[in-house]
Amino acid sequence: MKPFTQHDGLVAPMDRANVDTDLMIPKQFLKSIKRSGFGPNLFDELRYLDEGEPDTDNSQRPLNPEFALNSARYTGASILLARENFGCGSSREHAAWAMEDYGFRAVIAPSFADIFCSNALKNGLLPIVLSAAQVEALFAALYAEEGFRLSIDLQACIITLPNGEQWPFEVDAFRRDCLLSGLDDIGITLERSEAIRTFERRHQQRFPWLFEDIVL
Amino acid sequence: MAKTLYDKLWDAHLVEQREDGTALIYIDRHLLHEVTSPQAFEGLSLANRGVWRRSANLAVPDHNVSTLKSERDAGLSALPDPVSRLQLQTLDDNCDVFDVVEIPLNDERQGIVHVMGPEQGAVLPGMTIVCGDSHTSTHGAAGALAHGIGTSEVEHVLATQCLIQRKMQNFQVEVSGQLGLGVTAKDIALAVIGEIGTAGGTGYALEFTGSAIESLTMEGRMTLCNMAIEAGARCGLVAVDDVTLDYFRGKPFAPKGAQWDAAELWWRTLHSDDGAVFDRNIVIDGDSIEPHVTWGTSPEMVASVQGHVPRLADMPDETARIGLSRALDYMGLEEGMAISDIQPDVVFIGSCTNSRIEDLRSAAAILDGHRIAPNIRKALVVPGSGLVKAQAEAEGLDRIFLEAGMEWREPGCSMCLAMNADRLMPGERCASTSNRNFEGRQGSGGRTHLVSPAMAAAAAVAGRFVSVSDVMKEAGGADR
Numbered sequence: 050m051k052p053f054t055q056h057d058g059l060v061a062p063m064d065r066a067n068v069d070t071d072l073m074i075p076k077q078f079l080k081s082i083k084r085s086g087f088g089p090n091l092f093d094e095l096r097y098l099d100e101g102e103p104d105t106d107n108s109q110r111p112l113n114p115e116f117a118l119n120s121a122r123y124t125g126a127s128i129l130l131a132r133e134n135f136g137c138g139s140s141r142e143h144a145a146w147a148m149e150d151y152g153f154r155a156v157i158a159p160s161f162a163d164i165f166c167s168n169a170l171k172n173g174l175l176p177i178v179l180s181a182a183q184v185e186a187l188f189a190a191l192y193a194e195e196g197f198r199l200s201i202d203l204q205a206c207i208i209t210l211p212n213g214e215q216w217p218f219e220v221d222a223f224r225r226d227c228l229l230s231g232l233d234d235i236g237i238t239l240e241r242s243e244a245i246r247t248f249e250r251r252h253q254q255r256f257p258w259l260f261e262d263i264v265l
Numbered sequence: 266m267a268k269t270l271y272d273k274l275w276d277a278h279l280v281e282q283r284e285d286g287t288a289l290i291y292i293d294r295h296l297l298h299e300v301t302s303p304q305a306f307e308g309l310s311l312a313n314r315g316v317w318r319r320s321a322n323l324a325v326p327d328h329n330v331s332t333l334k335s336e337r338d339a340g341l342s343a344l345p346d347p348v349s350r351l352q353l354q355t356l357d358d359n360c361d362v363f364d365v366v367e368i369p370l371n372d373e374r375q376g377i378v379h380v381m382g383p384e385q386g387a388v389l390p391g392m393t394i395v396c397g398d399s400h401t402s403t404h405g406a407a408g409a410l411a412h413g414i415g416t417s418e419v420e421h422v423l424a425t426q427c428l429i430q431r432k433m434q435n436f437q438v439e440v441s442g443q444l445g446l447g448v449t450a451k452d453i454a455l456a457v458i459g460e461i462g463t464a465g466g467t468g469y470a471l472e473f474t475g476s477a478i479e480s481l482t483m484e485g486r487m488t489l490c491n492m493a494i495e496a497g498a499r500c501g502l503v504a505v506d507d508v509t510l511d512y513f514r515g516k517p518f519a520p521k522g523a524q525w526d527a528a529e530l531w532w533r534t535l536h537s538d539d540g541a542v543f544d545r546n547i548v549i550d551g552d553s554i555e556p557h558v559t560w561g562t563s564p565e566m567v568a569s570v571q572g573h574v575p576r577l578a579d580m581p582d583e584t585a586r587i588g589l590s591r592a593l594d595y596m597g598l599e600e601g602m603a604i605s606d607i608q609p610d611v612v613f614i615g616s617c618t619n620s621r622i623e624d625l626r627s628a629a630a631i632l633d634g635h636r637i638a639p640n641i642r643k644a645l646v647v648p649g650s651g652l653v654k655a656q657a658e659a660e661g662l663d664r665i666f667l668e669a670g671m672e673w674r675e676p677g678c679s680m681c682l683a684m685n686a687d688r689l690m691p692g693e694r695c696a697s698t699s700n701r702n703f704e705g706r707q708g709s710g711g712r713t714h715l716v717s718p719a720m721a722a723a724a725a726v727a728g729r730f731v732s733v734s735d736v737m738k739e740a741g742g743a744d745r
């Protein structure tokens with residue numbers, strides 16, 4: 050995982066509530082057995098005018114001029130400003146992979162769906178919850194001013210606006226440490242192997258039927 | 266101290282509580298399928314890691330399989346779509362390499378992972394169950410702690426048998442009274458989501474209680490818990506009772522003899538204690554729930570079949586107005602129109618929400634002796650597993666569907682997410698027993714209306730949405 054300490058980036062809008070993971074990466078792309086390469090198909094149905102298929106050359110497809118991410122103004126954006134319940138629906142981690150592959154490092158919204166939030170954090174994509182009023186203010190500022198950027202400091206958990214205002218935000222302490230160090234969860238858990246083994250032995254004594262072998 | 270069901274399940278699986286609020290939770294059962302596992306196995310290979318406990322895992326292909334008999338008969342290597350074939354082959358290969366037990370494609374036990382699991386007794390009361398699929402919440406119906414995980418977590422569970430979790434809060438949804446004629450668990454689910462919204466359950470474990478829930482069969486409870494995720498809750502729960510035990514007794518992987526007796530002792534404790542405190546409660550009057558139909562692009566955009574699509578002027582604020590007008594536009598509906606004026610082109614009966622034998626029976630009961638209306642271009646019935654299919658055929662349900670003019674398919678996820686060839690064309694409108702009506706979910710530009718199997722069957726016959734309660738009352742009246 051790419052560590053996340055500080056990030057300064059251009060902000061793009063995703064101005065609708067309940068953006069679901071189907072919308073972020075449509076199912077036809079889930080046939081891939083890889084973890085990378087989803088970026089060109091992020092928000093595929095909104096982004097292109099035709100229907101995308103896994104093997105098509107995306108650079109040849111007609112773009113939807115109405116879609117914010119297609120406008121020159123937001124080219125190179127790395128922070129997405131979104132509305133409530135962002136990432137609801139399917140548990141597909143491909144949604145987080147697509148966001149990361151596209152170049153997003155953070156998403157700001159008034160609320161996130163649980164599974165997306167946890168997937169994002171495992172892929173170096175920082176979900177930041179701000180109040181509805183703060184998000185509203187950011188949308189207004191973003192629309193008012195071309196080249197609107199934000200600076201995110203994860204160490205201090207502070208967002209700095211172009212006018213110098215600083216807003217604190219909260220992140221789960223464990224996840225924050227993982228992001229800061231770019232550390233792999235599995236490695237951290239495996240350091241606790243002894244504790245897991247001890248628990249497992251007790252668990253097996255208590256619930257022996259759970260440890261029967263599965264034979265088809 | 267009085268505990269909730271969720272508290273009990275959590276405590277029994279807590280390996281370690283950390284100071285930062287996260288905890289290590291032990292996982293009893295891990296279900297896998299072809300779509301969310303390849304990258305996890307790849308991760309294990311790259312890091313040179315193995316599987317922690319072989320017998321905890323069970324894999325099955327379902328999301329991306331063809332449901333056409335002609336395409337399935339020649340086996341995996343003959344499937345026409347090369348991209349899907351590679352994904353399915355990768356699951357087989359990974360299961361070989363990592364020694365994970367897999368129910369293969371043309372095995373009679375193959376089916377949608379959430380139908381197969383309980384059917385085999387591979388999920389049981391009191392377990393912690395995860396799967397790289399958000400509808401893992403289904404298994405909370407057994408009084409188990411079950412939820413969906415992402416692919417990184419799939420890898421984490423394979424490697425460590427644990428998950429890093431934060432304890433959720435407790436939310437009690439009490440459904441009092443008894444459901445009326447033709448009203449099903451699906452309608453409870455849609456009514457609850459209509460009430461609390463698609464984010465209403467975020468951060469909560471949702472326990473369904475009350476007399477209407479106690480009266481549900483296990484299959485009904487599965488339908489209900491399946492949809493908990495559509496209310497934003499990672500898991501749904503129903504307490505263990507005789508209905509639960511009767512369902513699991515004799516299932517292939519369920520304990521037998523003395524082990525069953527020991528298990529039953531523990532399972533009998535799996536309910537919220539009197540006086541247990543929930544962080545949030547709601548009560549819904551089961552008697553007043555009517556058959557529901559979603560009209561929009563989120564499961565919370567739902568109404569009684571007797572109701573209407575909302576009006577823009579009735580929206581509380583500008584954001585809601587924009588949301589409504591976008592949904593109406595996508596769905597091709599007028600504000601204020603009657604739900605019963607909506608005419609589907611396609612009917613889909615299937616998915617992990619509603620493809621079990623009772624679902625097929627309730628649809629067949631409505632369809633028996635009828636033909637689908639001329640405006641229905643396509644009607645698919647996709648049983649949840651090979652065993653459901655065999656059972657339905659033994660009962661002659663397949664004949665009823667075929668004679669009504671519907672297609673009888675092989676088991677799989679099919680048009681629930683349309684990863685295979687079963688999908689809507691742009692603009693097509695579907696009465697679907699699945700769980701998500703998101704834009705494009707059943708095919709790019711497709712329009713989905715979520716309903717129960719009986720409601721889908723009634724819509725197939727009438728060519729528009731009608732109250733299945735009325736249909737059943739009329740049929741009952743004619744009989745008398």
Ligand code: SF4
Pocket residue numbers: 328377378379398400616617618677678681682699700
């Ligand atoms: S039937 Fe639909 S919701 Fe259920 S597991 Fe398959 S794709 Fe997911």
